[in-house]
Amino acid sequence: MFLPELAELLGARIVPVRGGAGFAVCDTKLLDAAAFNKTEVTAVTHNSQWVTPGALFVAINGDSVDGHKFAAAAEQAGAVAVLGEGRTAADESNLPYLQVPNARQALADAAVALTGDPSADLRVIGITGTDGKTTTSWLTRYILRATGTSVGMLSTAGYELADGELQQFEGRFTTPEAPQVQQILGEMRDQGATAAVIESSSHALLMERVRGVKWDVAIWTHISPEHLNTHGGMEGYFADKRKLIEAAPFAVLNADDPWCERLRGIAPEETTYGVDSEAEWRALNIAETASGIDFTLQYPGDDREGNNVDAFAQTQAHLPMLGRYNAYNALAAIAAVNRLGVSVPDALRALREFPGVPGRMQTVQEPQSDINVVIDFAHAEKSLEKALQALREVTETELWVVVGAAGGTRDPSKREPMGRIATTIADHVVFTEDDPYFTPVQEIIAQMTAGADAAGNSNYTVIEDRTAAINFAVTNAPAGAVVLLAGKGPESTIERAHGSAPWSEIAAAKTALNLRNSMRG
Incomplete structure (x- = not known):
């Protein structure tokens, strides 16, 4: 795509030279119209390290860094133009400048245009x-694939193209930046996928990373306080999450979430799911066992489009996952795939064979183990509480948990509640590091133990090193115990002050189990 065409599509203003004519490159150099018109744009990025020859570099002014300071580096790497909300003195490049009202929106719109709008060819x-x-x-993707749909997926645990091979993002985020989203969707399409499942975080919606995606269905799980420092409170958090519902023609809403009523009627069409509320898709008679959860699925009958719109059907369902709360996830997935044409019986048959999600209530076993070790990504008070409550239901003797909290600016207010919840529900807690970043581990753990102490709980041990903490818990828990390793889930690194270090929660768990077995003789 030629630069003038892209500029017009983005509604960009080509900054003129002060007191002169032509296209501004800098105050002393002009780019003539002929050269400008023949400039071809082949890619777009906001990261100067990702610039390839022919790229448009988007200079985003963050809270602490002016993206224009990287324009010269982008030029050296082959960028053909800079786009931003107004050139600043930090821009020392000799590149044409396109000015827009919102650089992040333009980043997404350019990515859609340069990749050929791939989501338009997918059901998303x-x-x-x-x-x-x-x-x-993962449930939605699994049901679609098991019932014959070629599908790709973007999630916290990584992304899959139509070939089903899980790959990892370069950075630590739920949803990558807009150019990467569009690139991956394009690769899905090119591999023959006809559908895509995208996990959309509040950051992704706030920062326009999924702008331009052509949604077919939007699922709302529920919300509780998280990332409030980024969104300015619960109202801001809700408003950013709601953007997905506003962008989709069909919404699948959790009727048991108190925020649901404020979402009703936003999408042109909607359905509801729940356990306690009178929802269209409902899980009744939920029973938890060591092999998973069983429930009665109540769902809209086949004649729901006819005169008898209140008719419901019922059938039995089984999900091989621990945790009553996973009934909600199953309901949402079934309702969503049904919208795409998957029948309820076919969806339930697939559900029974679901292999689980890496790092989500994932059981780790070694031969001759006399305890159960479970890995879960729970890293906030509500998710930790739900995980512990679910495991309490299937624990024979004692429930132990190894848990920490992230450092940096990542919601320090959740640390005390996590310490209180962990020591209240579990029999013994080992407080350790999670991703401390530049925050001293001792400071994070002190806040967590303060929450335990305030609740009158002393059933905890402090071991700063995560490997040592896991070894301690696994080797000291009594026979028949369940040991939950919370917070890290499938992540492949641990973030400390001096940088990233390789990490595998599964490997750490297996090493600890083998150590326990060797100690037992």
Whole structure:
């Protein structure tokens, strides 16, 4: 796409030279119209390290860094123009400048245009909420694939193209930046996918990372306080999450979430799911066992489009996952795939064979183990509480948990509640590191133990090193115990002050189990 064409599509203003004619490159150099018109744009990025020859570099002014300071580096890497909300003195490049009102929106719009709008060729299901996004994404993807749909997926645990091979993002985020989203959707389309499932975080919606995606279905799980420092409080958090519902023609809403009523009627069409509320898709008579959860699925009957719109059908369902709350995730997935044409019986047959989600209530076993070790991504008070309550139901003797909290600016207010919840529900807690970043581990753990102490709980041990903490818990828990490793889930690194270090929660768990077995003789 030629630069003038892209500029027109983005509604960009080509900054003129002060007191002169032509196209501004800098105050002393002009780019003539002929050269400008023949400039071809082949890619777009906001990261100067990702610039390739022919790229449009988008200079985003963050809270602490002016993106224009990287324009010269982008030019050296082959960028053909800079786009931003107004050139600043930090821009020392000799590139044409396109000015727009919102650089992040333009980044997304350019990415859509340069990749050929791939989501227009796919049926796309988006999922947002505080908890449940990843599990619901994997359930939805699994049912679609098991019932014959070629589908790709973007989730916290990574992304899959139509070939089903899980790949990891370069950065630590739920949803990558807009150019990567569009690139991956394009690769899905090119591999023959006809559908895509996208886990959409509040950050992704706030920062326009999924702008331009042509949604077919939007799923709302639920919301509870998280990332409030980024969104300016619960109202801001809700407003950013709601953007997904506003962008989709069909919404699948959790009727048990108190925020649901404020979502009703936003999408042109909608359906509801729940356990306690009178929802269209409902799980009744939920029974938890060591092999998963069983429930009666009540769902809209086949004649729901006819005169008898109140008719419902019922059938038995089984999900091989621990945790009553996973019934919600199953309901959302079934309702969403049904909208795309998958019958309820076919969806339930697939559901029975679901292999689970990496790092989501994932059981780790070694031969001769006399305890159960479970890995879960729970890293906030509500998700930790739900995980512990679910495991309490299937624990024979004692429930232990190894848990920490992220450092940096990542919601320090959740640390005390997590410490209180962990020590209240579990029999013994080992407080340790999670992703401390530049915050001293001792400071994070002190806040967590303060929450335990305030509740009158002393059933905890402090071991800063995560490997040592896991070894301690696994080797000291009594026979028949369940040991939950919370917070890290499928992540492949641990973030400390000096940088990233490789990490595998599964490997750490297996090493600890083998150590326990060797100690038992």
